[in-house]
Every structure is written in structure tokens, then in C-alpha cells.
Amino acid sequence: MTVMTAQEQVAAGRHAAMAGERRTARVLIALALVTTAFLILAPLVYIFWRAFAEGTSGYWAAITTPETLHAIWLTVIVTVVVVPVNVAFGIAVAWAIARFRFPGRGLLMTIVEIPFSISPIIAGISYLLLYGRQGFLGPFLREHDITILFALPGIILVTLFVTAPFVAREVLPLMLAKGSEQEEAAVTLGARGWQVFRYVTLPGIRWALLYGAVLCAARAVGEFGGVSVVSGRVAGQTNTLPLQIELLYNEMSTSVAAFAAASTLTMIAIVALIAKTLLDSRSGHG
Amino acid sequence: MAIEIAQLRKSFGRNEVLKGIDIAVEDGELIALLGPSGSGKTTLLRIIAGLDWPDSGRLDVDGADWLAIAARDRRIGFVFQHYALFPHMTVRDNIAFGLMVRPKAERPGKAVIARKVMELLQFLQIPHLADRLPGQLSGGQRQRVALGRALAIEPRVLLLDEPFGALDAAVRRDLRSWLRSVHDESGSTTIFVTHDQDEAFELADRVVIMGEGRIEQIGTADQIHDHPASPFVARFMGATIELPVQISAGRAVAAGVDTSRIERRALADGPATLFIRPADLTPVPDAAGLWRVKQVTSTGAVLRPVLTGPEGQEFAVEILRRAAPGLEAGARVTLRVETGTIFTETPPGQRGQVGQSAELKDIPLKEKQK
Numbered sequence: 001m002t003v004m005t006a007q008e009q010v011a012a013g014r015h016a017a018m019a020g021e022r023r024t025a026r027v028l029i030a031l032a033l034v035t036t037a038f039l040i041l042a043p044l045v046y047i048f049w050r051a052f053a054e055g056t057s058g059y060w061a062a063i064t065t066p067e068t069l070h071a072i073w074l075t076v077i078v079t080v081v082v083v084p085v086n087v088a089f090g091i092a093v094a095w096a097i098a099r100f101r102f103p104g105r106g107l108l109m110t111i112v113e114i115p116f117s118i119s120p121i122i123a124g125i126s127y128l129l130l131y132g133r134q135g136f137l138g139p140f141l142r143e144h145d146i147t148i149l150f151a152l153p154g155i156i157l158v159t160l161f162v163t164a165p166f167v168a169r170e171v172l173p174l175m176l177a178k179g180s181e182q183e184e185a186a187v188t189l190g191a192r193g194w195q196v197f198r199y200v201t202l203p204g205i206r207w208a209l210l211y212g213a214v215l216c217a218a219r220a221v222g223e224f225g226g227v228s229v230v231s232g233r234v235a236g237q238t239n240t241l242p243l244q245i246e247l248l249y250n251e252m253s254t255s256v257a258a259f260a261a262a263s264t265l266t267m268i269a270i271v272a273l274i275a276k277t278l279l280d281s282r283s284g285h286g
Numbered sequence: 287m288a289i290e291i292a293q294l295r296k297s298f299g300r301n302e303v304l305k306g307i308d309i310a311v312e313d314g315e316l317i318a319l320l321g322p323s324g325s326g327k328t329t330l331l332r333i334i335a336g337l338d339w340p341d342s343g344r345l346d347v348d349g350a351d352w353l354a355i356a357a358r359d360r361r362i363g364f365v366f367q368h369y370a371l372f373p374h375m376t377v378r379d380n381i382a383f384g385l386m387v388r389p390k391a392e393r394p395g396k397a398v399i400a401r402k403v404m405e406l407l408q409f410l411q412i413p414h415l416a417d418r419l420p421g422q423l424s425g426g427q428r429q430r431v432a433l434g435r436a437l438a439i440e441p442r443v444l445l446l447d448e449p450f451g452a453l454d455a456a457v458r459r460d461l462r463s464w465l466r467s468v469h470d471e472s473g474s475t476t477i478f479v480t481h482d483q484d485e486a487f488e489l490a491d492r493v494v495i496m497g498e499g500r501i502e503q504i505g506t507a508d509q510i511h512d513h514p515a516s517p518f519v520a521r522f523m524g525a526t527i528e529l530p531v532q533i534s535a536g537r538a539v540a541a542g543v544d545t546s547r548i549e550r551r552a553l554a555d556g557p558a559t560l561f562i563r564p565a566d567l568t569p570v571p572d573a574a575g576l577w578r579v580k581q582v583t584s585t586g587a588v589l590r591p592v593l594t595g596p597e598g599q600e601f602a603v604e605i606l607r608r609a610a611p612g613l614e615a616g617a618r619v620t621l622r623v624e625t626g627t628i629f630t631e632t633p634p635g636q637r638g639q640v641g642q643s644a645e646l647k648d649i650p651l652k653e654k655q656k
Contacts, residue, residue, distance in 0.1 A: 099501035181370035184337050187357050188364040189439055199387070203374040 006100035047266055050259035062260035067236040071244035072264065077152070078240060082159045086216050087209065090167025095201075099183075100173035109172075115164050123161045124229025127154060150232030155240060158226040163216045171205050178204055181241040196284045215277060218272035222265065241265050287347050287442045287475045288313045289334065294343030296329055303329045304340065305499040311477065313348075313531045316469050318486035319479045321496035322522070327479045330496070331445050334477065335364045347443070363436030363474070367448040369428045371420035377431050378403055378416045384439035406434045426457040433465075437472060441610075444469070446478035448483060462489055483523070485510075495519050517561060517629050525561035525627065527601050533558050533630065541596050543577025544622040553630055556588045562626040569593060569619035571612045589613060593621070 052059050058074065062068070093112055097105055115123065128159040129135050131148045141148060148154045182204065204208075231238040235247055241261060248258035262276045296304040304325040311317050318328040332338040334345065336357030345352045352360060371380050371400040379386075385399045394402070407413040410430045420428055431448065436444060439540040449465065450458040467478045467488055480486050486493045487507035495502045495510065495518075502520075502522075503515040514520040538560050545560070567577065569591055576596040583590045589607045594600045605613070607622035613619070 058449065181366050181368065182372060184357075185364065185366060185370040185435075186372075186383070186387070188335055188337070188360075188362055189387065190358045190361070191383075191387040193357065195387045199383070200372055203372075 044266060047259055047262050051256060051263040053259075054256050058256050059263075062255075063264055065184040065257070067239070068244055068248075068257070068261050070236050071239045071241045071261070074152070074155070074239070075221055075241040078156055078159050079217050081156050082163055082212055082220045083217050084231050085160060086163055086167050088215055089164060089210055090169075091205075091209070092173055093168040094171040094175050094205075097172055101182055112165050112168050115162055119160050120158070120223065120226035121229060124158055124226035127158055127161075127226075127230050149230050149281040150234075150238060152238070153240065154230040155227050159223050160222050162223050162226050163219045166219060167212035168211065170208045170215070174205055174208045175201075203215050207279060211276065211279040214272055216277045218269060218276075221268050221272075287594075288327060289443065289475060289477075290344070290346045291330075291334075291398040292344040292346075294330070294333065294340045294345065296326075296333065296338065303499050305607055307343070307499075307501055309494060309501065309504065312476060313475055314473055314476055316466070316489065316491045317475075317477045317489035317498060318493045319477060320481065320483065320486040320493050320522075321502075322481060324498070325496040326499040327496050328447055331447055331477065331479050334443070335362050335445050336360050337364070337447040353566070361439060361441055363433075363439065363441030365429075365436050365444075365446040365449055369420070369432040370434070371428060371431055376417050376419060377407070378425070379411070380420065381406055381434045381438050383435060401469070402438065406438055410434045422641050424455050424457075426461060427568075429453065431462060433468065437468070441474055444472070444474045444476040446476070448480060449478055450480075450482075456644050458485075465489065467505070486544050495522060512563070514627050517559070520561035520627050520629070524563045527562040527564060527603070529560040529562060529599075529623075531558050531628070532556070537624075537629055538626075542620055544620055545572070548623055548628075550628055551628065553571045553628065556630065558628050558630040560623065560626045562623055564590075564602060565608045566624040566626060567603045568605060568622045568624060569603060569610070569613060570622050571617055573618055575620040576619040577619050577621055579613060579615055579619060581615050582613060603642045 051062075063072075079083065093108065096102075112241055128149065131137050131141060131154065133142070133149075148157065153267050163223075183196050184223065186200045222242060223240075224246070227240055228243055228246075231240065231243060233239055233243055233247065235244065239247060240266065245258055245261045245265065249260055289309070289312075291307055291309045294307040295302070305326075307326075307330060309317075312382060315491065329338060334339050334352075335425050336352070336355065346359075372383065375383070381403045382399050383478070385394055385402065388394075392615055393399075404413065404416075407416055410433065410509060412427060412430050412434075415423060415427060415431070420431065423431065433446075433449075446465075450461055453461065465478075475584065478489070490507060492504060493510060494504050497518045502519045503510055507536050510519065511523060514523055529543065529546070531540045531543075533539075533553045533555050535555070536553055538545045538548060540560070548560075569577065578594050580592045580594050582592070582599065583608060587607060589605050589610055590607070591610075591613055592600065592602045603648075619642055
């Protein structure tokens with residue numbers, strides 16, 4: 001039997017400890033990779049595989065049907081309206097909360113977050129109850145010949161609700177952290193309110209703002225639950241892309257059409273993801 | 287610009303930070319607001335700048351009511367403690383900012399602004415940094431840029447909040463004399479906030495000592511040093527030894543203490559407190575002395591004997607080592623007061639009560655070394 005010196009014992013102990021740690025690390029990494037592959041990667045690959053099952057021409061034919069094209073178009077319009085509105089809203093809320101002390105400030109901070117915690121379908125239903133024919137504002141709207149539900153305005157309103165927190169949530173922490181000294185400096189130098197915003201505040205938050213806008217756009221494009229309640233789901237008229245995908249899938253689950261439409265939505269999401277990753281490092285999330 | 291401040295009050299919630307401030311600053315004067323943190327000095331500076339508004343009181347500048355003028359119209363140069371430079375603009379653009387944002391009618395032409403900025407950069411001795419971003423500058427360089435940005439609008443009043451607070455000692459000394467020359471050349475009225483006595487007294491024409499929202503004393507270095515107006519000022523100026531004494535025929539008397547070097551003053555008989563700086567109390571070896579040296583530490587040049595008194599008092603004093611042979615632990619001494627200030631009344635809420643034995647205190651060399 002060999003006798004280990006004290007030094008050797010220590011070394012052996014350390015070696016065993018290190019080997020153990022390395023084993024744990026390997027197991028964890030493997031688990032993460034397998035989970036990611038099965039839960040996230042596989043469905044995505046499957047979508048594209050099914051979308052191109054009949055070749056590129058089949059794919060092209062599937063996404064250029066008038067109804068799918070209209071759905072893409074509608075989704076683009078909704079996003080183009082929603083993102084700027086929410087950017088403006090986000091800046092206004094973040095500015096108010098970060099720069100002023102007023103009664104209800106804490107409450108406002110909480111209210112802005114509500115759309116995150118409420119299921120979108122509840123948003124949809126509450127809009128239905130508010131603006132619907134039997135709803136609270138129904139008679140008024142009918143009298144003035146204003147159509148909100150089952151039309152573009154309703155879709156936009158619900159999407160606005162669902163995506164409202166994104167920009168504010170990105171900009172507010174940054175504005176709180178930066179403090180107001182730079183803005184005060186600008187004021188003492190003679191800058192008017194809008195000059196302070198344009199030359200000092202905005203450049204300071206621009207990356208966070210863009211980051212929030214990308215998140216907002218990605219969510220607006222993909223919104224399903226709330227929109228499905230208020231849109232009426234008429235193909236070629238009020239179906240956004242996510243609704244159109246569901247419709248196509250329900251009609252014929254084997255066809256290329258649903259997967260082709262889904263793949264366009266997926267690609268939009270991937271582009272947003274890349275934009276978000278690029279912005280991450282700049283806005284200080286990385 | 288002459289600044290006149292009268293009965294200025296300001297509260298944040300229930301916390302009253304300014305409790306009736308009165309100061310008159312003369313045109314072209316350089317004033318230091320000196321005080322511990324929480325004394326309200328920064329709030330006062332911000333009110334003068336127009337970044338905060340008082341609850342009541344007056345702020346007149348050359349006879350005009352400044353409380354009716356928005357900050358952006360006051361034409362003050364404000365230098366923030368952490369500079370608050372615009373991080374996305376070059377040094378050049380930072381300095382030009384105040385001129386660029388002027389309404390078209392008042393805005394100088396581009397060439398004029400460029401020339402002006404260049405002049406300032408030369409004056410600040412940083413023309414080589416013109417195209418850098420603030421993030422690429424050292425603390426001292428940022429301070430210069432911040433000052434340049436403030437000076438660009440030719441301010442009528444220059445306000446600086448802890449201008450050297452974030453700099454290391456060498457840069458600080460350098461910038462101190464430089465700020466004095468900037469003030470003298472620009473001819474503006476200048477007020478700066480500091481908690482550093484040396485800085486305040488070296489730089490300012492007059493020093494305003496603030497404590498807990500009140501002005502404790504206004505004066506020159508010599509006036510404040512020799513005649514502190516209150517126990518607060520005495521303590522703030524380093525008189526950290528508080529000796530209970532009895533006033534008898536205008537003289538302060540305490541057991542084992544030689545007070546013959548203090549001038550006789552017209553004070554009523556009774557208990558009082560003698561405030562002394564640690565360097566102004568000399569322990570003289572005396573076999574019959576009532577005080578004992580408990581222990582002695584040495585920095586080489588300066589001895590710091592810890593003394594215990596007949597009534598259980600204990601404090602440290604400072605004395606040049608060469609001037610104090612035979613000062614060893616266990617030695618009996620008599621204390622000779624070289625100079626000190628007597629306060630007969632202890633204002634309410636202040637520590638150290640007259641007539642009681644002095645409590646044990648830790649004694650910093652000077653307050654600023656905290």
C-alpha cells in the first residue's frame with residue numbers, strides 16, 4: 001500500500017473536487033442544449049420544413065394568396081401605427097415618473113405594467129364590453145357611425161393595450177439611473193424644454209428607446225389572443241397574420257399554406273431577435 | 287452682480303433644510319458656503335440657480351426679483367459636483383451648448399461660436415481635447431470642461447457645487463488656485479459649496495459657515511478662526527476639546543488647567559465651556575499636576591498624548607515632539623491653554639453640557655479628514 005504525503009492528499013482532494021465540478025457543468029450544459037433543441041429549435045425547424053414541403057414554388061404560391069397577403073399587410077399597418085404611439089407613450093410615462101414627484105406616481109408605475117400581467121384575451125373582452133353593440137359606449141358609437149370593433153381601429157386599440165409597457169419599461173429605469181443633472185445643466189445654460197429633450201434627454205435614452213420599440217414591434221406582430229376577440233376574424237378583411245395562420249391550419253392542417261404563413265411570421269420574429277441582440281450591447285443590457 | 291438673500295426657507299416634506307437664510311453677496315465677490323453634509327448648502331446654491339424654489343423668502347440680484355425669473359433666463363453658470371457633461375457630445379459641443387440653444391435672434395454666428403469655444407479651450411488649457419468625448423477625459427479635465435461650458439454663456443453669477451469633491455488631492459490643489467484666477471479674470475460673482483475648510487479659506491473672500499439649515503457665521507478665515515460665533519463653528523473649526531470651566535472675575539478656571547494666557551473677558555460668573563483645538567493645549571510636565579498622560583503616540587513630528595483629568599475627562603492633544611521632552615505615559619502634567627473660546631451658554635440640543643465632566647470623545651485631527 002502506498003502512503004500519500006499530506007501534500008499529495010491535498011492535491012488528490014482538489015483533483016476530485018475539480019473533476020466533480022466539471023462533471024456537474026457538463027450535465028447542466030447538456031440538459032440546457034437538449035431542452036433548447038426539443039422545445040424551441042425543433043418546432044421552428046419543423047415549420048420551415050413543412051412550409052417548403054412542396055418546394056419554393058409551392059411556398060411562394062401559398063403566401064401570395066390574396067387573403068394571406070392581406071393579412072401580412074394588415075399586420076404591417078397595425079405595427080406601423082402601434083410602435084410610434086407606444087414610443088411616444090413610453091417616453092411620456094417614463095419622463096413623468098422619473099422627473100416629477102406627484103400623487104399617484106407609484107400607482108402609475110404599477111398601472112403601466114398591467115398589460116404584462118393580464119392575459120391579452122381579457123383585454124380583448126373588455127374592449128368588446130366597452131365598445132361592442134351592447135357595450136357601454138355602443139349606443140354612442142352607433143349614433144355617430146363609428147366602427148371600432150371587428151375593424152382596424154379595434155385591432156389597433158387592443159394591440160396598443162397589449163404592447164403599452166414595452167417602451168416605458170426600457171426607458172424608465174435608465175432615466176431613473178441617469179438622474180436629472182444633465183437636463184438641469186442644459187436648463188441653466190438657457191435651453192428651452194424641447195431643446196433639453198432633443199439634445200440631452202433623447203440622445204441619452206436612444207438605444208433603450210430603440211430596444212423597447214423592437215420588443216414592442218415583435219409583440220405587435222405576433223399578438224393573437226386579444227386581437228382574435230375584437231377583429232371578427234374575416235379572412236381578407238380583418239385577419240392579421242397570426243389569425244390567418246390559425247384559420248389556414250384549421251381549414252386544412254396538412255396544407256403548406258398555414259406553415260408558409262407561419263414561416264413569414266417566424267422570420268419577422270427572427271429579424272426582431274437579431275435587431276434586439278444588436279441593440280442589447282448598446283443599450284446596456286448585455 | 288450683487289446678490290441679496292433674505293429669510294429664505296425651504297422644506298422637503300417635513301424636513302426643513304433652510305431655516306431662514308440671510309446673506310448679502312457683493313458684486314465680484316468669491317464666496318464659499320462651508321458646512322457638513324446636510325447643512326443645506328447645496329439646496330441654497332440650487333435655489334440661487336433656479337433649480338429649486340424656496341417656500342418663502344427673497345432672492346434679489348441687482349435689485350431684480352430672481353424668484354420671478356426661470357433658471358434658463360438667469361444666465362448663471364452652474365458647475366455640478368459630478369460635472370453633468372453631455373456624454374454624447376464632444377468637448378467642443380459641450381462648451382458651445384449654451385450658445386447654440388439661444389433663440390435665433392440672439393444666437394451668435396457659427397464662426398463666432400467656434401472662435402469663442404476655441405478661446406475658452408485655450409483659457410482652460412485644454413485645446414488638445416476639443417474633439418474628445420467626456421468619457422475619455424480624466425476627472426480634472428472634465429472639471430475644466432464643465433467650467434468652460436458654464437463660462438461660455440458669460441454668466442453673471444458662477445455657482446459651483448463641491449467643485450473639487452471628486453478629484454484627488456494633487457489635482458484639487460492645482461485647480462483651486464486656477465479657479466481663483468478664473469474668477470478674477472471673468473469678474474463674475476462666484477459662490478461655491480464645499481465641506482473642506484482649507485479649500486474654503488484659501489479660495490474665498492468670505493466664508494459662510496452653515497449648520498443644519500442656518501448660517502452660523504460669515505467672515506474671513508482669520509475672523510472665523512479666532513472668534514468662532516458659536517459652539518458649532520468652534521467645533522467645526524477643529525476646537526474639539528470642550529473643557530467645563532467656572533467663570534470667575536472674567537477668567538475661566540478649571541482644576542489643573544493654566545488659563546492665564548486667555549484674555550480676561552467681561553463674562554458673568556458661573557459655569558461655561560472652553561473650546562480648544564487639540565494643538566492649542568500644551569501639557570506641561572509638573573510633579574503636582576492633576577492630569578496624567580495615559581498613553582502617547584507619535585507621528586515622528588507630532589506627539590499625540592492622551593490625557594486623563596481629575597474628573598475622569600479624557601482626550602488627546604497634539605504637540606510638536608521636539609517641544610515636549612519628558613512627556614511619557616504615566617507622567618503628571620498641568621495643562622496650559624494657549625488659546626480658546628469660551629461659551630457661557632450651551633444652546634439646546636448641542637452635546638457637551640456646561641458643568642458636567644467632559645465625555646469621552648474620539649477626536650479627529652480636523653473635521654475634513656472624515
